[in-house]
Amino acid sequence: MRLHIDRTACDGRGLCAELLPELLESDEWGFPMARGSSGVPEELTRAARRAVDRCPKLAFHLAPGS
Amino acid sequence: MTSDALWFVGRGSGVISLVLLTVVVALGIGARSGRTPFDLPRFAVNLLHRNAALTAIVFLAAHIISLLIDPLAPITIFDAIFPFSSTYRPFWQGLGTLGMELMAAILLTTLFRHRLGARGWRAVHWLAYLCWPVALAHGLGTGSDNNTWWLWAITMICLAAVAAAVFWRVSPRFDPPRRRVAVRPFEEVR
Amino acid sequence: MTTVAEPRLLGEPVEAYVPKLDPKQVIDLARQAGLTGRGGAGFPVGRKLAAVAATGRPAMVIANGAEGEPGSEKDRYLLTHQPHLVLDGLQLVARACHASALFLYAPPAALEPVRRALWDRRREAVSVRLAPAPSTFVAGEASAAAAAVVGGGAIPADKMVRLAKREMPTLVQNVETLAHLALVARHGAEWFRTRGTQDEPGTFLATVGGAVVNPQVVEAGYGVPLGELLAAAGGPSGPLSAVLVGGYHGGWVPADPELPVSRAGLDSYGATPGAGVVTALPASSCGLRETARIVEYLAGQVSGQCGPCLNGLPRMASALSDLAHHRIWLGMTSEVDRLRGLVTGRGACHHPDATARLIGSAMRMFHEDVTAHLKGECVAR
Known part of the structure; x- marks a missing residue:
């Protein structure tokens, strides 16, 4: 699975970066930024799903692929 | 359970539900800030908002069920479905039914919000600002405790909490989300 | 053959004809x-x-x-x-x-x-x-x-x-x-396939403008030498310092008449033929000022939907404008580089990426000018 952020919907609320600090950080404006690739390792899938569920703008997605 | 016990459960769960709803609404208003209240992490505020809401719904269910099965409470299933149809204080009791139905709408749309889309979900979520005052009025108007100092005190504290959240929301100290300028309308540049 | 001769699209206007193909x-x-x-x-x-x-x-x-x-x-x-x-x-x-x-x-x-x-x-x-x-x-x-x-x-x-x-x-x-x-x-x-190169067949339409005698739309095969494209528009109107290929989302390349205009030929400059915009920069103009002007325009064309682009492009534009107009501050070139990295790949479309790429190509192409500007000078004559 890989992370997909709908940048047109994202408002920079920052929940995803808090819930997935392994994969994301917030930039200076509060918008999520991938630390490396957008691939989600197996052991972080659950945390990623939680971040998808908690995004207040529904901008955060898990998409198939790597 | 005796009718007395049911009567206490009915009143108690109603009051607890109202207090929890107040927490939910206050956190909901605060969650839009760039700074969270008490510098909590944002996901913590978010989870507290959600879990308080779910707990409020559990207590609301207890409130309705206990009063329905209480033989002395003058409420029927019919009254719990159709607002303002009750024979006992139809207006104030009807507010309770209305509030419950608004909460049901908010709950269902939130459960399916990923399928519904952000816009539709948000539109329904705004009903919370109608739901909460309706619940508050219902508590004061219907409750047989409405002459007691403690119910008035709780109601006032709830009111103050939400007022404080609104006040903070509109104050200049409220740090709006980082971005949003609205999508710039495209003027012709030629 | 990669010359400007024998127009295809720009030949005689044709009537409607749609062969029966499945x-x-x-x-x-x-x-x-x-x-x-x-x-x-x-x-x-x-x-x-x-x-x-x-x-x-x-x-x-x-x-x-x-x-x-x-x-x-x-x-x-x-x-x-x-x-x-x-x-x-x-x-x-x-x-x-x-x-x-x-x-x-x-x-x-x-x-x-x-x-x-x-x-x-x-x-x-x-x-x-x-x-x-x-x-x-x-x-x-x-x-x-x-x-x-x-x-x-x-x-x-x-x-x-x-x-x-x-x-x-x-x-x-x-x-x-x-x-x-x-x-x-x-x-x-x-x-x-008789025109263009083996890997990039066919002709393309180029809008040749800037410091040329007769700015116009020209048709040529991919791989056409840059000099031929410019010549088809009447040739340079004076000495050139660089050429912008691919438009505002393109990249700066040297005004080398032999340079093949194709993906392969322009790749080492981080440019592509793009939609065929070829703009010649006269030696009398400052490449940094021109780039700063373009980036300011691009920052103004942000649709406002994606945070990194909405916030990042104006910041890049102002840093670049400071450099172009000799408002020097400490670490400005590394700040430009940092912002380029910050916006790249973080929009719904390629607007931030391409803007960052254009700036990168300007910093490489005009690196002597960058040094001069940091000292309060300019190489444009």
Whole structure:
């Protein structure tokens, strides 16, 4: 699975970066930024799903692929 | 359970539900800030908002069920479905039914919000600002405790909490989300 | 042969002619010809058609002539000069992907000749809807075009689901691409490959402007030496310091007459032929000032949807403008580099990426100028 952020919907609320600090950080404006690739390792899938569920703008997605 | 016990459960769960709803609404208003209240992490505020809401719904269910099965409470299933149809204080009791139905709408749309889309979900979520005052009025108007100092005190504290959240929301100290300028309308540049 | 001679698209205006080909034949022709998109991205047409056809659902097909790029004229010129070729191509791709709706999306002025051409073709049972395009920079982006033709705002959309795989599969092709396809259907894939290079076959339309004697739209094979392109527009009007290839989303290359204008030839400069905009910079102009002006324009054309682009582009523009106008502060060049990294890959469309790339190419191309500016000087004469 890989992370997909709908940048047109994202408002920079920052929940995803808090819930997935392994994969994301917030930039200076509060918008999520991938630390490396957008691939989600197996052991972080659950945390990623939680971040998808908690995004207040529904901008955060898990998409198939790597 | 005796009718007395049911009567206490009915009143108690109603009051607890109202207090929890107040927490939910206050956190909901605060969650839009760039700074969270008490510098909590944002996901913590978010989870507290959600879990308080779910707990409020559990207590609301207890409130309705206990009063329905209480033989002395003058409420029927019919009254719990159709607002303002009750024979006992139809207006104030009807507010309770209305509030419950608004909460049901908010709950269902939130459960399916990923399928519904952000816009539709948000539109329904705004009903919370109608739901909460309706619940508050219902508590004061219907409750047989409405002459007691403690119910008035709780109601006032709830009111103050939400007022404080609104006040903070509109104050200049409220740090709006980082971005949003609205999508710039495209003027012709030629 | 890679000369400017023998125009194809810019030859005599042609009448409507759509050979009877089945969907597979159209896709095979595009593949064999090696035809790529002429709107800027250069994606293989055959693959795009096949992806839309593979959905098996009726598609929406858009001929894109929005051309928001300020330096580009070629799509408007083509629609005026050869509207039938564009419409032929549109009908061919419509057939290839079982289109249920056909649109031609272009600035209002460019729709007029198309309207007349459609009147000529009124006996054909094909309906093409004309959609006016606003003159903003991002209006020509594929998902912006797809939104605009159905009455939405001409702004890019998120692409988790690709256009080709949407509920209603959507194919957006540049008008020049369609005209090339119509010629391939007439003369065959082999004929098409007699111009251009082995890897990048065919001709392309270039809008040659800036410091040239006769700015105009020129047709040439890929790989044409830069000097020949400039000569076709009357040659440089004086000494040049650099040439911007690919427009505002392109890159700076040296004014080397031998430089082949093709993906392969421009790659080492981080540029591509893009949509064929070639702008010559006179030696008397400062490349940094020119780039700062362009980036300021691009920052003003942000649609405002994506945070990194909305916040990052104005910051890059102001840092670059400071450098261009000798308002020097500590670490300004590394700040520009940092911001470029910060916006790249973080928009729904490529607007931030391409802007960052343009700045990168300017910093390389004009590196002596950067050093001079940091010292309060300028190399422009």
